[in-house]
Each structure stands twice: as C-alpha cells, then as structure tokens.
Amino acid sequence: MTKAFLGTTAAIAMIAFGGAALAQATHPDTGEALSENQSFSYRLLDQFPTLDPQLIEETAGGHVARQMFEGLLTQNADGTLRPGMATEWSSDDNQTWTFTLRDANWSNGDPVTANDFVYAWRRAADPATASEYAWYVELSQIVNAAEIIAGEMDPSELGVRAIDDHTLEVTLNNPLPYFPQMTVHYTFMPTHQATVEQYGADWTDPENIVVNGAYILDEIAVNEFFHLAKNPNYYGADDVIIEEITGYVINDSSQALARFQAGEFDMMDSLPPATYPRLEAETPDVAHSVPRLCSYYYVINQSESGNPALQDVRVRQALSYAVNRNVITDQVLQEGQAPAYSFTHWATAGFELPTIDYSTWTQEERMARAAELIEEAGYGPDNPLELDLIYNTSEAHRQVAAVLQQMWRPIGIEVTLSNYEWQSYLELRGNQNFDLARGGWCADYNEASTFLDLLTSNNSNNDGKFMNEEYDALLAEAATSSDPQPLYTQAEQILADEAAIVPIYHYTQTFVLDPTIRNWPFDNAENNWYVRDIYRVADGS
Amino acid sequence: MIAFILKRLLIAVPVLLILIVATFVMMYAAPGSPFASDRGIPPAVMANLEAEYGLDQPFLVQIWRYISGIIFEFDFGPSFIYRDQDVNDLIAQGFPVTLTYGFWSFIVAVLVGGTLGIVAAVRHNTWLDYTAVGISVGAQVLPNFVMAPILVLIFTLWLGWLPGGGWQGGQIQYVILPVIALSTSFMASIARIARASMLEVLTSNYIRTARAKGLPMRRIVLRHALKPALLPVISYLGPAFVGMITGSVVIDVYFSTGGIGQFFTASALNRDYGVMMGITVLLGTLTILFNLVVDLLYAWIDPKIRY
Numbered sequence: 001m002t003k004a005f006l007g008t009t010a011a012i013a014m015i016a017f018g019g020a021a022l023a024q025a026t027h028p029d030t031g032e033a034l035s036e037n038q039s040f041s042y043r044l045l046d047q048f049p050t051l052d053p054q055l056i057e058e059t060a061g062g063h064v065a066r067q068m069f070e071g072l073l074t075q076n077a078d079g080t081l082r083p084g085m086a087t088e089w090s091s092d093d094n095q096t097w098t099f100t101l102r103d104a105n106w107s108n109g110d111p112v113t114a115n116d117f118v119y120a121w122r123r124a125a126d127p128a129t130a131s132e133y134a135w136y137v138e139l140s141q142i143v144n145a146a147e148i149i150a151g152e153m154d155p156s157e158l159g160v161r162a163i164d165d166h167t168l169e170v171t172l173n174n175p176l177p178y179f180p181q182m183t184v185h186y187t188f189m190p191t192h193q194a195t196v197e198q199y200g201a202d203w204t205d206p207e208n209i210v211v212n213g214a215y216i217l218d219e220i221a222v223n224e225f226f227h228l229a230k231n232p233n234y235y236g237a238d239d240v241i242i243e244e245i246t247g248y249v250i251n252d253s254s255q256a257l258a259r260f261q262a263g264e265f266d267m268m269d270s271l272p273p274a275t276y277p278r279l280e281a282e283t284p285d286v287a288h289s290v291p292r293l294c295s296y297y298y299v300i301n302q303s304e305s306g307n308p309a310l311q312d313v314r315v316r317q318a319l320s321y322a323v324n325r326n327v328i329t330d331q332v333l334q335e336g337q338a339p340a341y342s343f344t345h346w347a348t349a350g351f352e353l354p355t356i357d358y359s360t361w362t363q364e365e366r367m368a369r370a371a372e373l374i375e376e377a378g379y380g381p382d383n384p385l386e387l388d389l390i391y392n393t394s395e396a397h398r399q400v401a402a403v404l405q406q407m408w409r410p411i412g413i414e415v416t417l418s419n420y421e422w423q424s425y426l427e428l429r430g431n432q433n434f435d436l437a438r439g440g441w442c443a444d445y446n447e448a449s450t451f452l453d454l455l456t457s458n459n460s461n462n463d464g465k466f467m468n469e470e471y472d473a474l475l476a477e478a479a480t481s482s483d484p485q486p487l488y489t490q491a492e493q494i495l496a497d498e499a500a501i502v503p504i505y506h507y508t509q510t511f512v513l514d515p516t517i518r519n520w521p522f523d524n525a526e527n528n529w530y531v532r533d534i535y536r537v538a539d540g541s
Numbered sequence: 542m543i544a545f546i547l548k549r550l551l552i553a554v555p556v557l558l559i560l561i562v563a564t565f566v567m568m569y570a571a572p573g574s575p576f577a578s579d580r581g582i583p584p585a586v587m588a589n590l591e592a593e594y595g596l597d598q599p600f601l602v603q604i605w606r607y608i609s610g611i612i613f614e615f616d617f618g619p620s621f622i623y624r625d626q627d628v629n630d631l632i633a634q635g636f637p638v639t640l641t642y643g644f645w646s647f648i649v650a651v652l653v654g655g656t657l658g659i660v661a662a663v664r665h666n667t668w669l670d671y672t673a674v675g676i677s678v679g680a681q682v683l684p685n686f687v688m689a690p691i692l693v694l695i696f697t698l699w700l701g702w703l704p705g706g707g708w709q710g711g712q713i714q715y716v717i718l719p720v721i722a723l724s725t726s727f728m729a730s731i732a733r734i735a736r737a738s739m740l741e742v743l744t745s746n747y748i749r750t751a752r753a754k755g756l757p758m759r760r761i762v763l764r765h766a767l768k769p770a771l772l773p774v775i776s777y778l779g780p781a782f783v784g785m786i787t788g789s790v791v792i793d794v795y796f797s798t799g800g801i802g803q804f805f806t807a808s809a810l811n812r813d814y815g816v817m818m819g820i821t822v823l824l825g826t827l828t829i830l831f832n833l834v835v836d837l838l839y840a841w842i843d844p845k846i847r848y
Contacts, residue, residue: 050624130593132576134586150585204625222626222634224708224799250706251794251803255693259705262697423573423812430577460583 025538027241027518033538034241035516040531041246043256043268047223051204053189054124057132059527062186067228067245067531068211069189072099072117072168073180075528077521079349079446081180085112085190085212086168094175094482099168099183104235106192108210114162116190116212122148122155123196124187136187136444140179141172175480178447181349184528185445214240214532223249234532241535260512266536269511273395276335276510285515289336291347291525292509293443295451297340298389298404298436298502303465305432309385314373316499319436321370322407323502324363332399335510340503342492343441344451347506347525350485351448354493371411380412389415391438392425400504401438429463437463439501446526448488449478455500466500542840545848546833553829558608560825561818565604568814575621575812594621607818617819622811628819635801636823639788641711642798646724647778647785654728655774658735662743662770663762673732680729688722689795706797719796723789727781734777739770768842775842779835783827787820 025034048061053069056062066074072086086099104112123129125137125148137145143159159171172179182188192210199208206217214236215228228245231237248265250256253272260268271279279287300310300319309315325339341359344351358366371380379385389405391397398419405415415436420428429437441461443450453459456475457467474491478484495501509527513520519534576582576590591597595606610616617628654677661673696718697705708715742748743766751761788802801820808816840846 047623049622052625055624127589127592130589132582132586132590134589135583138583146585149583149589151589201619201625201627221708221799222623222631223793223803224797248707248797249799250797252690254690255706255795258690258693258698262701262705264697264705421810423571423577423810426577427572 027535027537028239030518032518035536035538038241038243038536039246040242040244040267040517040534040536041248041265043260043265044247044249045251045253045270047249051209051217053186053191054120054129054131054133056186063529064226064228064247065186065189066213066528067215068209068213068217068231069186069191070104070213071185071189072101072183074530075184075521075524075526077519077523077533079521079524079526079528081184084184085117086183089180091179094177094179095172097170097172097179098163099170101166101168102235103166104212105233106210106212107216107231107233108192108195109233110192110194110210111165112190112212113165114168115165116192117168117188118158118160118162119193120191121160121188122158123191125149125158126155127151131187133187136182136185139444140182140188141174141176143171143173175482177482177484178445178449181445181447214530215245218244225249236532240532242531245531257512266514266517267511269509271335271510271512274334279512283512286512287510288513288522289508289510290522290527291338291345292507292527293345293348293446293450293525294507295340295343295345295441296337296400296504296507297343297439297441298504299429299434299439299464300466300499300501301432301435301437301464302467302500303432306464307385307387307435309377309379310387310435312377313498314377315379315385316502318370318373318377318411319408319413320499320502321358321366321373322411322413323404323504324366324407325505326363327407328400328403329505332403333396333505336508337505338508340506341496343455343495343501343503344448344488344492345443345506345525348443348448348451349446349525352485352489354489354496356493356496358496367411374411374413381410382412384412384414386414386416387435388418389436389438390418390420390425390428390434392422393419397438432463432465436502439463440507442507443526449475449484452478452488452491455495464501466498468494468498468500470494471498471500542848546837549829549833549836553826556829557822557825561608561611561822562604564818564821565607568812568817569600569603571812573812575814577812594619611822617822618815620813620816622808622813622816628815631804631816632801632819632823635788635799635804638708638711638798639793639800639802640786642716642719642723642792642800643782643786643788645716645720646727647782649720650724650727650731650781650785651778653724654731655735657728657732658737658774659739659762659767659770661732661736662739663758665740665743673736677729677732677736680725681733683725684791685722685726685789686791686795688725689718689791692718692722693795706795708798708800715796715798719792719798722795723785723792727785730777730781731774735770735774738773739766742766742770772839772842775835775838779831780828783824783831787824787827 027034044060046060050056050061051064053065056065070084072084073081074084076082085101085104087102088100091097101114106112124131125134125145134149138149144153144157147153148155148158161169163169195210196203202208206219209217211231214231214234216231218227218229220226225248230240230243253270256268257272300316302310329337329339338346341356342353389401391401401417405417408415428434441454452475454461455466456472471491471494474487478487516536517534518537521529595603610618619627620631657673657677661670664670693705696703703714703718748766751765788800790802790806793800793803804816804820840848
C-alpha cells in the first residue's frame with residue numbers, strides 16, 4: 001500500500017515536473033528550444049566597489065545594478081528607450097517632465113512609489129551621501145542640484161516631487177530634450193528608504209538588500225564572485241527566463257580566457273591584447289566586436305604651461321594630420337576600432353558627422369600638408385619641436401604612444417614618452433603638466449553633448465584648456481535647442497578646424513559570448529545589457 | 542623565558558607605531574587621491590567626499606583619529622574604494638582565504654622541500670642528488686606568475702580536472718592549484734637551504750665520530766644531524782610563513798581566490814588608504830610574531846641558545 005502510494009506520488013510528481021519542464025522548454029515568442037540550464041555567468045575584470053545605485057561610479061557595478069534595480073526608463077536591445085518603472089513620460093517644454101509609474105513592488109512586497117525616486121535622487125545629491133556621481137544630478141540640470149551639492153541648500157529643495165504615488169514631476173533649470181535618456185543611468189535608480197536608513201552602509205548586504213528589478217543579490221565574496229537570484233516579486237517576473245546570474249572576478253585576462261574556453265562561464269569582455277583577431281577567425285559565432293561609446297584621443301595642452309608652439313593652430317593641425325589612424329586601428333589594436341577624425345563617437349544616437357576635410361585625404365596628402373604647416377610654424381626635421389607626452393601605464397597605450405612618436409618624427413616633432421601610474425597621471429593631466437596626454441572619454445548617456453561638453457571653456461575635464469567662444473556658444477545653444485544635432489555637427493567642425501585635440505579612434509567592445517545565449521543586445525552602443533531579456537537555447541538549436 | 546617573550550612583545554608596540562606613522566606619512570605624501578578619476582570630479586563633490594572620510598582635516602588630526610581608532614576600538618576605518626565594506630570586513634573575509642592556501646602551501650613546501658634537500662645531501666653526488674637539485678632549480682626559476690597560467694592550461698583547459706579559479710569557501714578542488722603555484726618556489730628555496738646546511742653538518746667532526754662509532758646512517762641523520770641542520774631552514778621559514786599566509790598578489794589575481802594578497806598592490810595603486818594601512822599593520826604584526834616564534838624554536842633546537 002505504502003509502496004504503491006509512493007510510486008503513484010512519484011509518478012504524479014514526475015508528470016507534473018516533466019510537464020512544467022516541457023511547458024518552459026520553448027521560447028514563448030521565437031519557439032526556440034530552451035536549455036534546462038537557465039543560468040548566465042560572466043567574468044568581471046575588477047571587483048565593483050559598491051552596489052548602492054547612488055554611489056556606483058564605474059561600469060562593473062553599473063551592470064549589476066541594472067539587473068537588480070529598475071529606473072524610470074530602461075533600454076531596448078538597440079538602445080532606444082523603453083518603459084521601466086515609468087510607463088509614460090511627457091513634457092510640454094522639455095523643462096518640466098512628468099513620469100507616470102506602473103504598479104510594481106519592491107522585493108519585500110512594499111509598493112514602488114514616486115517617493116522612492118524622490119528619496120533616491122535627493123540622496124544622490126546630498127553632501128552627506130558623498131557620492132562621486134553627485135555631479136550627474138547636476139549635469140541633468142535638475143533645479144537646485146548644484147546648490148545642494150555645494151551644501152548651500154537642503155536636499156529637500158531638489159526639483160523633483162511626487163505629485164501622488166504614481167506621478168513624478170521633475171523640474172530642470174533649462175530645457176533638456178534628452179532628459180528621459182539620462183534617467184536610464186544607475187544614479188537615478190530608486191532605493192528603498194526604510195532599508196537604507198535601517199542598515200546604513202550594510203544595506204546592500206545580501207541579507208538586507210531590497211530591490212525592484214528582475215534579480216536580487218543572493219551571495220557575494222569580495223574579489224571572488226557574486227550570485228544573483230530571480231526576484232519573484234518583480235512585476236515582469238513571468239517573462240524572465242534566466243533564473244540566476246553569477247559573476248566571477250578575474251583580473252588576469254589570459255587566465256579568464258582560458259577559463260571561458262574551459263566552459264566556466266558564458267561571457268567576458270576586456271579580452272587579452274591582440275587575441276581578438278585569432279578568436280574572431282577561429283570562432284566567429286563566439287567572438288564579437290560592437291561599437292562602444294568611447295573616444296580615444298590625445299589632449300593638446302594649449303594653456304600657458306604647455307609648449308607655446310601648441311597655441312599655434314598650424315602646429316596642432318600638423319600633429320593631427322600626421323597621425324595615420326588606420327595603422328593604429330588595423331595593425332596595432334586590431335579589434336575593429338574605427339579611425340577617428342571627430343571627438344563624438346560615430347555611433348552616438350542622432351549624431352551626424354560633418355565632412356571633415358582631412359579625413360577624405362590620403363595619408364600621403366596629410367603628411368605633405370603636415371610638413372608644410374610645421375615648416376610655416378618655424379619647425380622642421382632640422383629644427384625639431386620637442387614635446388613631452390604622458391600616458392597611463394598600459395601595454396596598449398604604450399604601443400599607441402610609440403607609434404605616434406614614429407609618425408611625428410618625419411615632420412620634425414620629437415616626442416618624449418613618459419608613462420605614469422593612473423593616479424599620478426591624472427594629477428599631471430589635471431594640472432596641465434604635459435604637452436600631449438592620452439585621453440579617453442566614455443559617454444554617460446547616448447547623446448553627442450556627453451562628448452562635446454568636455455571641451456567647453458569652463459568644463460573641469462577640459463585638461464588641454466581649449467578655449468573657443470564660438471564653440472561655447474554653440475554648445476550653450478544646443479543645450480536648450482529642440483533640434484541640437486546640426487549644432488553638434490558645427491561644433492565638431494570647429495574642433496577639426498582648430499585641431500582642439502588629436503582624435504585617434506572610436507572604441508569597440510570586443511567580447512566572447514557562449515553561442516547558446518540568445519537575444520544579446522549587440523546594437524546597444526552603451527553596452528547596457530539586461531539579463532531579463534536574454535535566454536539560453538538547448539544545444540544544437 | 543617568559544620575561545624574554547614579554548620584553549619582545551613590549552618592543553613590538555613601538556615598532557608597530559613607527560610602522561603605522563611611517564606608512565601614513567608616505568601615503569599622505571603620495572600624489573593622487575582615492576577619488577580621482579578621469580571624470581574630473583567637480584570641486585563641490587570632491588569636498589563632500591573628503592569631508593566624509595576626514596581628508597579635509599589637518600594631518601595631525603587625521604593620524605590621531607586613525608591610530609586612536611585602532612587602539613581604542615580596533616577599528617581600521619572605512620575602505621575608500623569599497624564603499625559597502627570597511628577594512629575590518631575586508632580583512633575578515635580575505636584573510637581566512639590566504640591563511641588556508643598559505644598554510645597548506647607551507648606544509649607542502651616544508652615537507653617536499655625538506656625531504657628533497659635532506660635526501661640530496663645524504664646521497665651527495667648521486668643521481669638522487671642531481672634529480673633533487675634539478676627539481677629545485679627548475680622550481681626556483683619558474684615564477685608563480687608563469688606557473689599559474691600553465692597549471693590552468695593543463696588542469697582546467699586540457700584535462701578539465703580542476704576549476705581554474707574561485708574559492709567557494711575553500712573546497713579542496715579550489716585550493717589545489719593555488720597551493721601548487723604558491724608552494725613551488727618556497728619549496729625550492731627550502732630544498733637548497735636544507736641541502737647546503739645538511740651537507741655542512743654531515744662533514745662536521747661529531748658526525749664523523751658518530752660514524753666511527755658504527756652508528757647506522759639513518760640514525761645519524763635523524764638523531765644527530767637533522768636538528769642542527771634545520772637551524773638555517775627555520776630562520777628562513779619565519780618570514781616565509783608570514784609571506785605565505787598573507788597571500789600573494791599573483792595567486793589572488795590569477796586564481797580569483799578573494800584573498801588579501803591582491804590588496805598589497807591594489808590598495809596602493811587605488812590610494813585606498815584605509816586598506817593599505819590595515820594590510821600593513823596586519824603584515825607587520827604577523828612578522829613580529831613569527832620572528833619571535835623562530836627565536837623560540839632556535840632555543841629549543843640549539844641548546845647553546847638560552848634566553
């Protein structure tokens with residue numbers, strides 16, 4: 001009797017279990033056969049310093065926050081906006097924005113309300129929080145953000161308020177058509193006030209954390225790994241296919257690649273130098289290269305402390321013309337980077353590149369013109385211009401710097417290379433103690449101003465001290481214009497004419513991805529990925 | 542003996558204080574800041590950050606806060622980089638890891654290295670000697686940053702026997718590769734020191750006397766030669782043990798163990814003042830402690846040494 005009963009139960013359980021497994025075995029939209037293993041794992045180059053959305057200031061933590069917290073808006077696979085906590089958003093004047101929130105709950109069952117956003121945004125600006133990304137709140141032009149950060153006003157004065165539980169209103173200092181794009185950023189993700197206040201700095205520990213996204217922190221060992229589990233209280237939990245996420249911290253890229261090839265995890269970026277061409281040739285379905293919104297350039301010190309020759313536009317143009325960018329992208333780096341003649345990355349949303357004259361010349365023509373210009377400026381191979389170039393310690397930066405040195409030598413520019421570790425390099429560059437310095441800049445949001453603002457006269461990151469009134473005026477106009485793109489195009493033209501910087505290349509993100517992982521957002525130029533959108537197909541499908 | 546130990550421990554206090562002050566001064570003088578980035582943080586934001594961590598205070602206030610925190614509350618302060626953690630948390634998480642793989646590396650290095658060295662000395666100029674010397678020279682010239690990738694290549698990628706990294710609470714399969722990679726060069730050093738020292742002892746007069754008495758070789762080595770031959774090995778082992786249990790940058794970086802070894806360089810490069818100080822104090826304390834242990838072992842082994 002007992003035996004028979006057990007047998008029956010087992011049979012029912014098997015049918016029920018098997019039935020459930022069968023029901024999940026195909027993707028609801030595509031009909032692809034799904035793997036039984038719906039886990040996703042990847043490699044992190046470095047341990048993220050924090051998972052607190054208002055404190056995060058680097059990409060590794062940002063990727064994890066994107067899985068655990070959901071802001072007002074998120075992104076589709078192609079980087080366009082998609083509703084997140086907000087289902088609708090609108091503004092009559094691009095200055096006062098209204099967001100309508102959906103019914104959604106935190107992982108502890110509390111409802112997500114407009115006040116959670118108000119709390120989080122005030123917290124980001126509050127000097128007591130001491131967030132490195134407080135400047136992002138200021139950048140977004142929210143009323144009083146700058147004064148709050150400077151300690152001159154109370155955080156409650158921030159221009160954001162909850163009209164009711166489902167309506168959030170944001171007031172800006174001036175019209176900003178791309179404000180909705182900016183809300184995708186982790187700094188603007190909501191946090192659960194009661195949890196933060198109860199646990200202080202420990203609120204992100206697995207036993208305390210409360211989230212509103214698709215996954216929740218389950219376990220973390222600093223510098224080793226972290227593990228996220230599916231959040232059953234997420235409003236879209238039924239559509240989430242991947243059940244768990246694991247990230248492994250592996251500093252060494254070669255070691256990480258060996259472990260990837262041994263099948264220990266599904267995805268890694270920051271590949272070892274010079275391995276991409278081989279991986280791409282051997283396993284094209286695994287190795288990928290996609291645009292990444294970062295630009296690699298050389299800063300030219302045009303301030304008093306730089307070599308006076310650099311204030312001569314002819315010298316700056318000669319520096320830029322003499323660089324054979326194709327050699328750097330095709331022969332040195334070989335990861336599909338695009339040669340750059342503009343500061344703004346070519347893949348930036350809506351951005352239209354001006355026709356920059358010298359980009360259409362052959363390299364021989366550029367070299368000839370560079371030689372002419374440098375001679376007009378009073379220098380040449382017999383009377384070389386001597387410049388100091390600094391870069392931060394890295395094999396790739398060293399290679400690029402060494403190649404540049406060789407390219408500049410024939411026209412009579414002799415460059416001394418010095419490398420510094422990161423902190424010293426930042427100090428030198430920030431205080432204009434250089435002639436030429438390596439620079440890299442990554443977009444904070446997908447709009448050209450994230451690049452172009454950097455070179456305005458008053459920008460604190462304008463390390464080369466490029467000063468141009470016309471340029472400043474264009475950017476100021478663009479900030480309030482309903483159609484800023486033509487102004488950006490004009491601004492780039494000025495940068496090219498004045499040779500404000502030496503653009504070198506536009507980044508790509510190279511990575512390897514297990515081919516059974518599907519729906520990866522290859523076209524998201526900010527490389528923002530949401531694990532809730534991806535899934536793993538059964539082998540062979 | 543007790544008085545000796547007490548005296549040494551008392552001396553340790555000012556030594557540690559000097560260490561803390563010296564490290565703090567160097568750190569204070571180093572260019573850069575834990576918060577610097579190529580984003581160029583606006584001055585108001587930077588001021589808030591510096592206020593949060595007390596970096597806006599005068600030097601003397603900063604150093605007093607730091608030292609008094611350690612003495613009165615055993616609090617090494619916050620990490621300037623890992624904002625969800627403080628230094629005590631980081632060391633509490635990472636030190637057990639390095640202690641585990643460091644301890645096993647020590648055992649392996651001593652057993653294998655000691656055996657190789659002694660066998661080589663006893664069978665001087667035979668094929669056993671040459672093999673042992675060959676192994677130890679090979680192990681010496683193969684640094685762990687070369688060993689680690691080779692081990693992963695063989696055991697993870699080709700054979701698939703062991704995971705290429707991680708720790709998972711110290712499960713045996715995660716400990717094996719780090720232990721092999723870390724112990725190899727220590728093993729080689731121990732083998733060379735043990736061999737040289739044993740050779741010297743074996744040619745000394747009292748061993749010749751023992752042989753003349755007709756004692757069996759085995760008894761001569763174990764009973765008479767081993768203890769004195771171990772003296773140089775032991776003075777090497779004290780600092781080596783500390784070096785092993787505080788981990789290694791290479792092991793932590795290559796095997797992602799989550800140990801504290803990687804903080805040695807990472808905290809200095811990131812200007813994570815709190816972690817750098819915490820690690821320095823930990824390393825200093827352990828070094829003082831194990832030098833004391835070595836001295837005590839000396840007294841036990843060598844009857845001529847008494848405290």
